[in-house]
Amino acid sequence: MSKPTVxxxxxxxxxxxxxxxxxxEDRLMDxxxxxxxxxxxxxxxxxxxxxxxxxxxxxxxxxxxxDAARLLAIRQRSKALVALGTCAVWGGVAALxxxxxxxxxxxxxxxEGHPDYDSIPAQALHEVVPVDLNITGCPxxxxxxxxxxAALLNGxxxxxxxxxxxxxxxxxxxxxxxxxxxxxxxxxxxxxxxxARCPELRIACVGCRGPVDDANSxxxxxxxxxxxxxxxxIAARLRTFAPQGVTx
Amino acid sequence: MKxxxxxxEKLDLFASVVQQFGELHAPVEQDGRYVFKRLTRWxxxxxxxxxxxxxxxxxxxxxxxxxxxxxxxxxxVPHTDGLDQRIILFGVHACDVYAINILDRVxxxxxxxxxxxxxxxxxxxxxxxxxPDKQCFCRSMRADFVDHGFDLFFYDTGNYYQALVxxxxxxxxxxxxxxxxxxxDAADIExxxxxxxxxxxxxxxxxxxxxLPEIFEMEYQSEMWEELGARCLSCGSCSxxxxxxxxxxxxxxxxxxxxxxxxxxxxxxxxxxSHALVGSGENxxxxxxxxxxxxxxxKQRGFVAEYGRPSCVGCGRCTSACPVHIDVVExxxxxxxxxxxxxx
Numbered sequence: 088m089s090k091p092t093v094x095x096x097x098x099x100x101x102x103x104x105x106x107x108x109x110x111x112e113d114r115l116m117d118x119x120x121x122x123x124x125x126x127x128x129x130x131x132x133x134x135x136x137x138x139x140x141x142x143x144x145x146x147x148x149x150x151x152x153x154d155a156a157r158l159l160a161i162r163q164r165s166k167a168l169v170a171l172g173t174c175a176v177w178g179g180v181a182a183l184x185x186x187x188x189x190x191x192x193x194x195x196x197x198x199e200g201h202p203d204y205d206s207i208p209a210q211a212l213h214e215v216v217p218v219d220l221n222i223t224g225c226p227x228x229x230x231x232x233x234x235x236x237a238a239l240l241n242g243x244x245x246x247x248x249x250x251x252x253x254x255x256x257x258x259x260x261x262x263x264x265x266x267x268x269x270x271x272x273x274x275x276x277x278x279x280x281x282x283a284r285c286p287e288l289r290i291a292c293v294g295c296r297g298p299v300d301d302a303n304s305x306x307x308x309x310x311x312x313x314x315x316x317x318x319x320x321i322a323a324r325l326r327t328f329a330p331q332g333v334t335x
Numbered sequence: 336m337k338x339x340x341x342x343x344e345k346l347d348l349f350a351s352v353v354q355q356f357g358e359l360h361a362p363v364e365q366d367g368r369y370v371f372k373r374l375t376r377w378x379x380x381x382x383x384x385x386x387x388x389x390x391x392x393x394x395x396x397x398x399x400x401x402x403x404x405x406x407x408x409x410x411x412v413p414h415t416d417g418l419d420q421r422i423i424l425f426g427v428h429a430c431d432v433y434a435i436n437i438l439d440r441v442x443x444x445x446x447x448x449x450x451x452x453x454x455x456x457x458x459x460x461x462x463x464x465x466x467p468d469k470q471c472f473c474r475s476m477r478a479d480f481v482d483h484g485f486d487l488f489f490y491d492t493g494n495y496y497q498a499l500v501x502x503x504x505x506x507x508x509x510x511x512x513x514x515x516x517x518x519x520d521a522a523d524i525e526x527x528x529x530x531x532x533x534x535x536x537x538x539x540x541x542x543x544x545x546x547l548p549e550i551f552e553m554e555y556q557s558e559m560w561e562e563l564g565a566r567c568l569s570c571g572s573c574s575x576x577x578x579x580x581x582x583x584x585x586x587x588x589x590x591x592x593x594x595x596x597x598x599x600x601x602x603x604x605x606x607x608x609s610h611a612l613v614g615s616g617e618n619x620x621x622x623x624x625x626x627x628x629x630x631x632x633x634k635q636r637g638f639v640a641e642y643g644r645p646s647c648v649g650c651g652r653c654t655s656a657c658p659v660h661i662d663v664v665e666x667x668x669x670x671x672x673x674x675x676x677x678x679x
Contacts, residue, residue, distance in 0.1 A: 114591065121592045237591040246586060249609040250571050257575035257656065258398040258602065260388045262366040265658050275570040275658055289366070301608040303568045303623065306659055 091141035091240070094126035095171075096161055098154040099181055099209070100147030103226035104172035105129045108144075111229050118233075121240060140164055142239065146171040148181045149215050151205040162216040169235075170212045173225040177297040177329035181209035185330050220245065223278060225295035225328065231280055248280040251299045252292050256283035264291050269314050271324055276302040297329040336482070337500040339509060339516040340523055341489070346496065350377045350425065352512045356504070357421030357459055360394075362387050371424065382426045385468050386652060390431050390578030391424055395438060395454045398575075399601040402450065402585075406595035414597070418453040426463045430471075430648040432485050433478035434578030435460070440642050441581050459504055462488035464530070470651030472540040472664055478648035479534070492526040542664045543671060544635075544645060551636040554670050555628075563666070564624025566659045567606065573630070573653035573661070574604035579646040582610070605629050631666060 097105055109130060111118065122142075126134040143165035149155050162168055173179045184192055185208050193206060212218050222235055222245075235245035252274035256263070264286055265272040273294035274286060285292055298304075304325060311321045341349060350359065361380035362369040369384040371391060405411040427435075435455075442451035462485040473479040481488070486505035489496040497519060500506050509516050519527075574580040584603040589596040603610060606626050611619040620626045638646040647663065654662045 117591050233591055234588065237589045237596075240592065241589055241594060243589070250604065250607045251569065253568075253570035253572045253658075254575060254602075254604065254607075257389070257572050260365070260370045262368045262388065263572070263656065263658070266656065267368070275568040299569075301569055301623065303565075306566050306568055310658055 090121060090123040092138060093122045093124045093142045093144065094140045094161065094165065095124065095129070095144045096126070096146070096157070097129065098145065098147030098158060098175070098212075099150040100172065100174045100179065102129060102146070104146035104175075104224070107226045107229055108232060111233060114229075114233055118236065122236070138164070140166065142167050142169060144169045144171045145212060146175050148174040148178050148209040148211060150181050150207060150209045152207060153205055155207070155210075155215055158212060158215050167219045167239075168212070168216065169220045169222060170218045171222055171232075172227050173223050173295060173297050173328050174209075175212045176221045176223045178209050178211045178214075179225065179328055182211070182330050183326055185209060221247075223296050224280065228280055248278055249300050250279050251275050251302075252277045252279050252281065252283050252286070252296075255279045255281070256286045259283055259287055261286050264289070265310070271311060271316055271320065273307075273324060275307050276304055276325070293324065293327060295328050337506065338519050338524075339498045339500065340492070340495040340519050341498055341516050342495055343491075345515050347377055349512055349515055350380070352515075353423060353425075353461075353508050355511065356508055357423040357457075359423050359425055361425040374425075380426065382463055384426070385465075386428070386470075386650060386655075388652075388656075389576060390434060390650065390652065391427055391460075392434065392438065392578050392581075394422065394424065394458055395435065395451055396442070396581060396583070396602075399599060400450065402598045402600055404595070404597045405587075406593075411598075413449075415453075418450065419457055421457050421459070423459045423461060425461045427460050427485065428465045428473075428650075429462060429481045429488075430473040430476075430478045430650045431578050432460060432462050432481045432488075433473070434648045434650070436481065436484040437579045437642070437646055437648070438581060439484070459508075460485040460487075461505075461508075464488075464490040464534070466534065467538045467540075468651070469539045470655050471538065471649065472542055472651065473649035474535065474538050475540070475542040475544060475664075476645065476647055476649035477544075478650075490527060490530060492523065492530050495523065495526075497523060497527050540649075540651075540664055542649075542667050544667070547645065547667070548636050548639045550670050551632060557670065559666070559669055560624050560628040563627045563661060564622060566661060567623045567627045568659055569606045569608060569623055569626065570658065571604040571606055572656040572658065574606060575602060576652040576656045578648060578650055578652070579634075580604070605633065627661070631663075634663075635667070 095105055125138050126136055128134060143161045145161060149158055170176045174181060189208060193204060222231055238245040256274055264270040270291040272291035274292040276298050277292050277294040278296050278299040281296060308321055359374045360371055361374050362384040363372045363379045364381050369381060369387045371387050374380055401414040403411040403413045442448035483501060485501045487508060488499040500509060582603040582605060583600040585600045587596050587598050620629055634647045635645045
């Protein structure tokens with residue numbers, strides 16, 4: 088069987104998810120032995136930018152018309168498109184300001200009379216093109232990435248985590264930052280897979296992986312309010328990484 | 336059952352001698368709460384703890400474990416690492432021993448689980464008496480005293496620990512200490528009885544479980560389930576900390592570049608949206624309301640039908656772990672009141 092052709096791309100984001108792939112150091116030789124990586128600007132200056140791809144891995148959000156055009160072009164040359172990281176899956180921090188006046192925001196950042204920048208409200212990939220698979224995380228987890236590639240190579244759909252950070256946090260026997268310390272912890276709404284890395288270090292979950300399926304934000308907001316948090320602080324925390332994923 | 340007593344000042348000595356039977360684990364303080372952990376020194380043990388974050392379940396059914404490794408053409412090899420490790424759990428409360436006995440019915444009854452059973456065989460249990468706090472209702476659940484499932488059980492009677500010897504291994508532990516343990520006399524038995532009375536009086540929570548299956552049967556359509564469903568976060572905390580929640584999920588972790596891999600199992604929860612999702616896409620408990628209701632029905636109703644008692648032991652962990660204050664005692668109380676009005 089010939090190796091699947093792969094392209095790895097970044098739209099608007101920090102490139103952290105592509106970096107995680109390069110950081111899979113002990114697995115990199117295995118990965119390139121199994122995948123025919125044709126187009127990966129972060130790793131190579133010689134790329135085939137037009138070839139057909141079996142798998143496109145795309146990180147970042149769509150925040151410019153240029154991003155949207157690139158994404159469409161990637162979609163057209165790919166059999167399967169994978170959204171890589173929270174920005175690609177949910178919009179991420181770039182989507183924080185969705186719903187606000189774009190022109191006013193541009194003025195605020197660049198000053199009045201700035202040139203006409205190519206800037207549109209940030210969108211997740213699935214809002215622009217059909218997405219076949221999501222690998223969330225800020226950044227993605229190495230293990231989840233490698234497991235996803237292993238599953239895809241076998242023609243399987245990688246297993247999606249369908250429970251909240253609290254589950255992993257309890258498994259690790261951390262003292263609950265929400266119930267015991269009254270902190271603004273988003274663990275109950277956030278999809279697991281990170282091993283509750285932040286609560287393990289006594290840092291409240293900020294929800295960087297995006298919401299879990301069936302997240303009950305309305306109920307958690309009531310708990311936060313009862314604990315005396317201001318509505319704007321709660322809203323700011325919940326909107327940071329996946330503004331359209333929480334409705335309350 | 337053999338009853339002996341150990342002078343309290345000899346407990347340290349007992350602990351050092353008993354280590355010849357296995358690695359000593361006990362509750363230790365961690366960030367203001369307690370967890371069962373391997374002791375690096377005996378002085379770290381906190382035998383007057385309230386409750387550990389996770390119950391001793393984690394030793395018998397770990398949060399995640401490998402069951403076997405498989406390779407096409409070669410078959411599979413059971414993963415047995417660590418199963419024969421001898422451990423002594425020192426300081427297990429009665430409710431938690433009771434819970435392990437309930438797990439025995441699930442994993443060593445009709446369906447035999449070799450992984451659970453191997454660990455059960457190799458992990459010794461030394462129970463310790465406790466004082467109920469405001470979240471304990473083990474007495475209501477008839478789990479405040481255990482007559483089996485431990486090797487030794489210590490009761491604090493003032494100057495002594497009165498020790499029930501539960502197994503031959505427990506007896507070996509006693510014998511290994513030479514003459515540390517002493518026979519009990521009538522005064523010791525009186526002291527024990529007084530301790531039991533004092534403990535019963537210390538309970539602040541009481542819930543009636545009589546007729547519970549019948550009441551649950553009648554309250555299947557209660558509006559309370561909808562309300563609980565709206566509150567529940569499906570975070571799974573209650574299931575993780577429950578000493579008798581035994582649901583697990585089985586997955587294959589495939590190696591990169593082959594069809595070989597390992598089969599693992601990890602704790603699951605009936606509160607997860609995917610718990611009753613099947614291959615066709617149908618979800619038998621698609622709503623949070625249906626899931627939280629199921630949790631209560633399984634603990635308090637279904638388990639009674641299957642095993643003759645609720646699987647809840649009244650340890651209070653789920654109530655203290657729930658971010659939205661879903662309280663099992665409150666739920667049962669509310670159901671009972673409804674029933675009382677209806678049956679008047």
